[in-house]
Amino acid sequence: MNQAEEKACPVIAKHIKVALVGQPNVGKSMLINSVSNAHLHVGNFSGVTVDKTEVLFDYKGYHFTVVDLPGTYAFTDYSIEERVTHNYLSGGGYDLIINVVDSTNLEKNLQLTSELMSMNKGIVIALNMSDEAKKEGIEIDAPYMSELLGIPCIKTSAVTKEGIENLLDAIVEVSAQERQESKLIFSEPVEEEIAKIVGYLQKHKHQASNSYRNIAINLLKGNKKTYARLHDDPIWTELQPILIDATKHIELHHDSDDIKEAFAEEYAAFNKGIITEVVKQTQTQEQKTITRQIDDILIHPFFGIPIFLFLMWGLFQLTFEIGSIPMDWMEAFFGWLGDTVGATIANEDIRSLIVDGVIAGVGAVVLFVPNIIILFIGIALLESTGYMSRVAFLLDGFFHKFGLHGQSFIPLVTGFGCSIPAYMSARILKNDRDRLLTLFIIGFMSCGAKLPVYVLFAGAFFSAEMAGNVLFAIYIGGAFLGLIAAKILKLTAFKGADEPFVMEMPKYRLPSVKLIWHTVATKTMMYLKKAGTFIAAASMLIWFLSNYPHNLELKEEFETKIELASTQEKKNELKNELAVLHLEQSYLGSIGKFSEPMFEPLGFDWRMSVALQTGLAAKEVVVSTLGVLYALGDEVDEESGSLVDAISKNISFASAVAFIVVIMIYLPCLAASIVFTREAGGIKYFFYLFTFTSIAAYSLAFVAYNIALLFS
Amino acid sequence: MKTLNDCEKNQKVRVVKLHAQKDLKQRLISFGIMKEAVLEVMEYAPAKSTIEVRVGKMSIALRAREAKLIEVESI
Numbered sequence: 117m118n119q120a121e122e123k124a125c126p127v128i129a130k131h132i133k134v135a136l137v138g139q140p141n142v143g144k145s146m147l148i149n150s151v152s153n154a155h156l157h158v159g160n161f162s163g164v165t166v167d168k169t170e171v172l173f174d175y176k177g178y179h180f181t182v183v184d185l186p187g188t189y190a191f192t193d194y195s196i197e198e199r200v201t202h203n204y205l206s207g208g209g210y211d212l213i214i215n216v217v218d219s220t221n222l223e224k225n226l227q228l229t230s231e232l233m234s235m236n237k238g239i240v241i242a243l244n245m246s247d248e249a250k251k252e253g254i255e256i257d258a259p260y261m262s263e264l265l266g267i268p269c270i271k272t273s274a275v276t277k278e279g280i281e282n283l284l285d286a287i288v289e290v291s292a293q294e295r296q297e298s299k300l301i302f303s304e305p306v307e308e309e310i311a312k313i314v315g316y317l318q319k320h321k322h323q324a325s326n327s328y329r330n331i332a333i334n335l336l337k338g339n340k341k342t343y344a345r346l347h348d349d350p351i352w353t354e355l356q357p358i359l360i361d362a363t364k365h366i367e368l369h370h371d372s373d374d375i376k377e378a379f380a381e382e383y384a385a386f387n388k389g390i391i392t393e394v395v396k397q398t399q400t401q402e403q404k405t406i407t408r409q410i411d412d413i414l415i416h417p418f419f420g421i422p423i424f425l426f427l428m429w430g431l432f433q434l435t436f437e438i439g440s441i442p443m444d445w446m447e448a449f450f451g452w453l454g455d456t457v458g459a460t461i462a463n464e465d466i467r468s469l470i471v472d473g474v475i476a477g478v479g480a481v482v483l484f485v486p487n488i489i490i491l492f493i494g495i496a497l498l499e500s501t502g503y504m505s506r507v508a509f510l511l512d513g514f515f516h517k518f519g520l521h522g523q524s525f526i527p528l529v530t531g532f533g534c535s536i537p538a539y540m541s542a543r544i545l546k547n548d549r550d551r552l553l554t555l556f557i558i559g560f561m562s563c564g565a566k567l568p569v570y571v572l573f574a575g576a577f578f579s580a581e582m583a584g585n586v587l588f589a590i591y592i593g594g595a596f597l598g599l600i601a602a603k604i605l606k607l608t609a610f611k612g613a614d615e616p617f618v619m620e621m622p623k624y625r626l627p628s629v630k631l632i633w634h635t636v637a638t639k640t641m642m643y644l645k646k647a648g649t650f651i652a653a654a655s656m657l658i659w660f661l662s663n664y665p666h667n668l669e670l671k672e673e674f675e676t677k678i679e680l681a682s683t684q685e686k687k688n689e690l691k692n693e694l695a696v697l698h699l700e701q702s703y704l705g706s707i708g709k710f711s712e713p714m715f716e717p718l719g720f721d722w723r724m725s726v727a728l729q730t731g732l733a734a735k736e737v738v739v740s741t742l743g744v745l746y747a748l749g750d751e752v753d754e755e756s757g758s759l760v761d762a763i764s765k766n767i768s769f770a771s772a773v774a775f776i777v778v779i780m781i782y783l784p785c786l787a788a789s790i791v792f793t794r795e796a797g798g799i800k801y802f803f804y805l806f807t808f809t810s811i812a813a814y815s816l817a818f819v820a821y822n823i824a825l826l827f828s
Numbered sequence: 829m830k831t832l833n834d835c836e837k838n839q840k841v842r843v844v845k846l847h848a849q850k851d852l853k854q855r856l857i858s859f860g861i862m863k864e865a866v867l868e869v870m871e872y873a874p875a876k877s878t879i880e881v882r883v884g885k886m887s888i889a890l891r892a893r894e895a896k897l898i899e900v901e902s903i
Contacts, residue, residue, distance in 0.1 A: 189859060190854070190857070190858035192851075192857075192858050221884070221885040221886060223860075223885075224884055224885065224886050227858065227860070372863075374850065374853065376854060376857075377853060377857060377862070377863075380857040380862055381862060381864075384860075384862060408870075411871065411880075415871055417871075417872065417873065417874050418874075420873075421874070508889070509878055509880060509889040510873055512873065512877060512878045513873055513877025513878055514877075516877065522878065522891075616852045616890075616893070616894045617878070617889070617890060617891040617894065618852070618855050618859065618888060618889070619888065619889045620859065620887065620888055620889075621889050
């Protein structure tokens with residue numbers, strides 16, 4: 117990673133490292149996209165801190181490094197994201213702060229700004245979404261605001277790209293000049309106490325890099341770092357009584373026993389003053405806002421939940437209906453590719469490796485890219501429009517009954533796309549028990565990589581019109597199992613108090629095509645990259661295991677038989693038999709045979725057992741394994757059109773149901789398991805997850821198999 | 829004591845005191861729910877399990893249990 121950084125930073129450039137801070141939903145990501153339009157280098161931090169993103173670019177001979185920090189309402193360390201941001205800002209490894217604020221809701225945003233003002237770093241405020249503010253009739257006097265706060269305030273709009281250059285110029289300017297003391301003014305009692313402490317520090321000529329005023333404010337606020345620094349100083353013995361008196365005085369003034377509450381009220385009062393001075397609302401907003409009107413329908417006490425279910429159902433229908441259109445073309449393409457490439461390779465073994473191993477395996481996975489793109493777009497839309505938090509609002513009462521949290525909904529829905537970001541987004545849950553519980557349940561939300569398996573089996577056993585419904589039923593069924601599992605876990609392993617539910621419901625926003633495109637493209641590329649590397653390698657391995665060892669005796673025996681056979685039909689039959697016998701004695705066959713007894717109560721043949729085991733590496737490999745195994749077995753059968761036919765011919769309905777149940781529940785892929793282990797906080801949780809999912813998958817599949825047997 | 833949970837839909841009230849524990853109190857304050865703040869009840873979720881309130885220009889969702897910890901007075 118350092119190499120990339122060095123490449124992008126010529127030695128001559130002056131460096132400015134900027135921390136990008138703002139409350140959630142202020143358009144931070146959009147802004148950083150417009151600022152660094154060139155997209156020189158966007159990369160994630162390695163290790164635990166993947167949620168900080170660094171963007172590098174050059175402007176007017178300066179080299180900028182912008183660190184995009186997770187959105188935070190205040191420094192309450194309420195969630196892990198807030199802690200990440202707070203720790204980074206307190207660490208001080210940056211030059212200045214860009215504070216992005218929402219111009220349409222300045223008062224709330226300034227609450228964070230006032231906390232940033234005690235950070236002792238240069239700040240530039242980006243009054244973002246200024247175009248929206250204009251539309252709502254909100255006028256902000258930016259120059260006057262800059263003067264009042266002692267901080268440059270620049271109007272920007274990530275959408276119209278207004279003010280981006282001004283913002284960068286302001287950053288350059290602030291980084292060049294001496295740091296100014298911010299003009300945060302408190303109420304009289306607080307100012308009095310600050311003056312007392314400052315006076316004391318002056319008298320003792322205390323050595324510090326921060327201003328005395330800054331130290332005094334931080335001491336009164338109970339800032340742990342400032343305390344730690346002064347604690348070892350001999351003046352502490354005299355300072356402490358002064359502080360105790362001061363705190364009492366301020367608390368009394370605010371009629372509160374909580375100094376933080378008192379300071380929050382101080383900030384609010386200060387901000388109210390600023391707002392009255394600089395903001396003019398020209399239009400009166402008597403009529404209902406658009407958000408209100410939409411919410412009247414979408415979070416309606418009776419219609420809200422049916423509407424949500426309908427939208428989800430529609431998403432899965434689309435995934436299947438539209439996704440299946442390009443599938444035929446792609447299937448034809450990979451068939452053609454296999455034939456064409458195969459024709460150029462003389463060596464039979466190598467040809468088989470390339471055509472039956474790599475092309476068949478990777479092809480089977482790439483086939484599902486359209487489905488995955490649609491699903492990812494759907495989830496990105498849910499997230500970026502603001503609908504996700506409405507759903508959390510509607511469903512919290514329901515989720516709470518199962519011991520989950522309304523906000524668990526967000527990681528759980530993300531889990532339908534990919535478990536990895538889902539595990540990471542579980543960080544919004546503050547309470548460790550709630551977070552762990554959600555982490556254990558995420559696997560029940562079938563991820564995008566499981567989709568190919570479902571599509572394959574739904575297509576094999578149901579008509580095209582039914583397949584979409586079946587798919588929806590599988591997803592919803594998985595989610596319900598997850599809820600039941602949550603309840604069981606909550607009553608046994610995760611007993612304890614619930615986390616409070618307090619959440620912002622942001623304004624509805626039209627989704628930005630660019631941002632959605634970016635998210636979907638990145639995720640799809642990740643999927644394709646996996647198909648090209650990991651899955652290609654796995655396909656080759658499976659091909660090898662399924663082709664070797666060669667059994668010459670068997671081959672010769674059958675070749676004589678084939679030659680002697682009278683009819684073409686008989687010849688094909690024998691060829692088929694040979695292929696199957698050859699597979700059975702291969703390495704893979706041995707593995708499958710070895711584990712077959714274990715899976716026999718579920719009605720799996722050895723090929724399905726193998727596919728499940730390779731699926732532990734990545735769920736996409738399940739389909740490619742089936743592809744390789746059944747393609748080889750049916751190679752000589754001219755009637756076999758595709759894998760779908762092979763599946764419906766070789767697998768009974770009951771076994772297929774059991775197989776789907778296992779796929780739904782058993783351990784997530786290797787990469788997801790690693791992220792899970794990291795997020796849960798220890799390897800022991802991985803073993804819990806393994807035990808839990810294995811037992812659940814096996815027993816439920818057993819039940820499903822026997823029920824399906826009764827019906828078929 | 830009247831709490832936020834006792835309010836009607838579309839009713840406007842003023843916060844008198846937060847009876848929440850330290851963490852929750854901080855959380856509420858960071859959303860602008862603090863003494864003197866004016867709240868408007870916007871919507872109740874099914875079974876009144878969750879409440880949407882408006883503080884300034886922001887909408888906040890909270891559970892009935894948390895709403896009971898917010899003492900309010902009618903305006």
